Amino acid sequence: MNCREISEFLMDYVGNTLDxxxxxxxxxxxxxCTNCYEYLSQYRETIKAGQLACHDDDVSELPDDLVRAVLAALSKEPRT
Ligand SMILES: [Zn+2]
Incomplete structure (x- = not known):
C-alpha cells in the first residue's frame, strides 16, 4: 500500500469500516511513514472539530493501543 492509497482509505479507516x-x-x-501518520493526525483533528460542531458521533476514535504502537515504532527509529 502506498501513500496515495492510504489517503484514499483514510476515511474508511477512521470510520472503522476497513476489512x-x-x-x-x-x-x-x-x-x-511519518507523513501518513501526521496526515492521519490532522485528519482526526478535523473530524473532532466537525463532531464538536455538529455532535455527530458516527466516526469512531482510533484505538488507543494503535496510537501507542505507532508512537512506539516512531520512537524506535534507528539514529543514523
Ligand atoms: Zn505514507
Whole structure:
C-alpha cells in the first residue's frame, strides 16, 4: 500500500469500516511513514472539530493501543 492509497482509505479507516487485512496493512504503513501518520493526525483533528460542531458521533476514535504502537515504532527509529 502506498501513500496515495492510504489517503484514499483514510476515511474508511477512521470510520472503522476497513476489512481487517486492509486495516492491518494500513496500520503497518502508518508505523513506517511519518507523513501518513501526521496526515492521519490532522485528519482526526478535523473530524473532532466537525463532531464538536455538529455532535455527530458516527466516526469512531482510533484505538488507543494503535496510537501507542505507532508512537512506539516512531520512537524506535534507528539514529543514523
Ligand atoms: Zn505514507
Amino acid at each position: 481487517q487485512d486492509v486495516q492491518q496493512t494500513f496500520q503497518a504503513h502508518l508505523t513506517q
